[in-house]
Amino acid sequence: MQPRRFAWVEKVLKEITPKSSDFSQWYVDVIRKADMVDYAPMKGFMVMKPYSYRIWEFIQEQMDRRFKATGHQNAYFPLLIPEHLLAQEEEHIEGFSAEVAWVTMGGNEQLAERLAIRPTSETIIGAMYAQWIHSYRDLPVLINQWANVLRWEKATRPFLRTTEFLWQEGHTVHRTADEALAETLQQLEIYREVIEEYLAVPVIAGVKSAGERFAGAVDTYTLEALMGDGRALQSATSHFLGQHFSKAFQIQYLDEDGELKYGWTSSWGSSTRLIGAVIMVHGDDKGLRLPPKIAPIQVVIVPIGKGAEREAVVAHAKALEAQLANAFRVKLDDRDEFTPGYKFNDWEMRGVPLRVELGPKDLAKQQVVLARRDTGEKLSVSESQLVETVQHLLDAIQSELFRQALEFRESHTMSVESYQEMAQNGYRGFFRGDWCGSETCADHLKAETGMTIRCLPFNEEPVTGHCIVCGQTSRYRALFARAY
């Protein structure tokens, strides 16, 4: 059969806005063309198609394994939260009230109290913990939940900010503040490990300033990544909640000394937003570039050749596929209605890390051609070396994507002594600067430039001694950026 869809399909594939000319449009183009998402009929909702959901499954697997290894168990709490419960912690409801979707009818009846679709579950989980915890022997409680949550957002963007998203939320209770804080930081480190080692996205860890904290937290710890357009993405957060929620929900335990005490709690979350980070950090003008560890397809085999030659090539490609399938996630693209050129573009768009090309000449020489998605390099490899070469290259691609992302971040990070210097780069990139600690300065900066304090990075001290906004004595070294 002739490649009848060739012409217009190639055209469609090339219709991606270049990353450099309009990053925002490029992002939307790529996620549609790479078959990651579709828009649902309701504004703000998206459908995660199999190709992106598979990435989420890999992320889940890595996170979940580490949660369990550190003593956490999964559980499931209700989707709906009665309004009075949601309102029980004052700062919390203040932070979330504008974003809540409300259920007011069940069956054909008006409900006596409206129910919130969970925007996050501290309140319903807190109410349950108060009933479960009696003694110091019941602590710590280390529970995680994989769930969907809803936040009624005005401006949405697939993966990054959607009305509904998938995430995990851990909720723990401890006997002491130290333990709760240690938990908070331990979970942040788990996130760092998965995000850097699996998603190949470098992050900067630190603590949020008061104005950027989770509603109800004593301290919010965060991992901040730099996207390809120089904007920051908060990639995962872990909250030390102190006794705010235990006091609001009466989470108390009888201590060994016979006294009734409030527990210390933490919560921590990561979401499908991470898939957005992968796209925005690694993608290029040809589409996605997926790190091998989370690529649904790690190797694609494209047979080349026509007529009778083609048959032999496809048969051999099938044998190669079977051989590679023992060690890798491999796909043979033997569709006969598309040209090899179309297929190259198609799989490049989908970010498959490695392509195996096999033509009649390769067959004769018992070799294949391997093409790297990250660098575009091609090399011929003897079939006898194929499995080990593929393994080696996938490892190399994983490292190379991280290296490139880190290099991009470093070359887009500058130190400033005054916030006016940020204008030089069109406010793109990370900026490091001293801060006096006043929210007035943070607010002023945001209003004037759109820049926010992403975090106060760990282990950094003031450098210049004066705040980049007001010039007064600085207390912190802060990381600034425009953020998603």
Add this chain to the structure above:
Amino acid sequence: MQPRRFAWVEKVLKEITPKSSDFSQWYVDVIRKADMVDYAPMKGFMVMKPYSYRIWEFIQEQMDRRFKATGHQNAYFPLLIPEHLLAQEEEHIEGFSAEVAWVTMGGNEQLAERLAIRPTSETIIGAMYAQWIHSYRDLPVLINQWANVLRWEKATRPFLRTTEFLWQEGHTVHRTADEALAETLQQLEIYREVIEEYLAVPVIAGVKSAGERFAGAVDTYTLEALMGDGRALQSATSHFLGQHFSKAFQIQYLDEDGELKYGWTSSWGSSTRLIGAVIMVHGDDKGLRLPPKIAPIQVVIVPIGKGAEREAVVAHAKALEAQLANAFRVKLDDRDEFTPGYKFNDWEMRGVPLRVELGPKDLAKQQVVLARRDTGEKLSVSESQLVETVQHLLDAIQSELFRQALEFRESHTMSVESYQEMAQNGYRGFFRGDWCGSETCADHLKAETGMTIRCLPFNEEPVTGHCIVCGQTSRYRALFARAY
């Protein structure tokens, strides 16, 4: 430290209603005492605690592996469905309208159209498929979703019927009716395999009569299990939807012959209700009995001894735990505030299949005592034989639970020639009888006795030639029971 909570805790543990005297109360007692669930503050909602959620994870793992092995991919569709979409397939909305929870406010605004929380996703998925499918080359579409759904139920019961529950729902589109039907039956067989081989729950497969079909289906296939009180539980269903949804949602494809045709669809689901089946089929007056393959803890080690002796025993028990942990899910219960007797009861309540008892005398003889939860049998085993004996016993327990359940079902199944005979057993158990095929008879039977047609089992033909209700010519052999 002395076992200070001993007295009242032992009492609490014994406060389970016997299964034989009040099955319904026994069920509720067991799930609370075994730490499976808690009631949420909103009527009809439950919290799945870690112990039951872990069972769900094992079920998910087995189902998901088989779905993927048969070519399905997971995806994620929106929680909320606009009212007009939900109403697009007539029978479907008729079946579900009374059970829907409605979102009418988002943020602080009244919505122009109210949104249903999905009771099932045929409609929203159908609307998306209509956009995704163009050509016969796009078929089959084989997608599954793991999700929460809501049905506003009046009478609820943990796991069996709750307002919110977790499930998976598969939704597929095919080129021909035969393919869609083959898919429907293939998925039913996957359910059967997991339910019988992992949950050790025997099921009867068949097709639903018209009155018991899924709203919008051409045919609903089902697996029916018999619970310990003689009532049936519909354990999983698989629906051949014909072209009902493809016509309602315009799921069309251009066939190879150039004609535009409607696809043939299927949907199939299984839920956390399966955990209820495990409890009701295997549980006894001491609590749960969990099949080893899905038991969160397969082996519990209880050290016995006091004072200095105890220390040596616990140290040795830790070594055994480490050894067993390589092959099994094992837990050492070295809590010092409880007696061994309390612990025995506690783990029996939680249904742990195998208990290892280790005392000073066992230590001296380099042996342990193994106690089976299913039969109560105890045996002494040399430590050198421990791992293989445990493996052997877990396999034996898995088989024995299935055997007992099957025996119970067979001894609670009777053939009847007239429906009045069902009264003999107080309408408990499965009844096989001929049916004329008229819904009037089915309705009459239900109204008078509460018995429903659970299914028309595969490969069974009418036996007596006359309907057990009206006495007219029978067309089917049916399975009757009162059902959850």
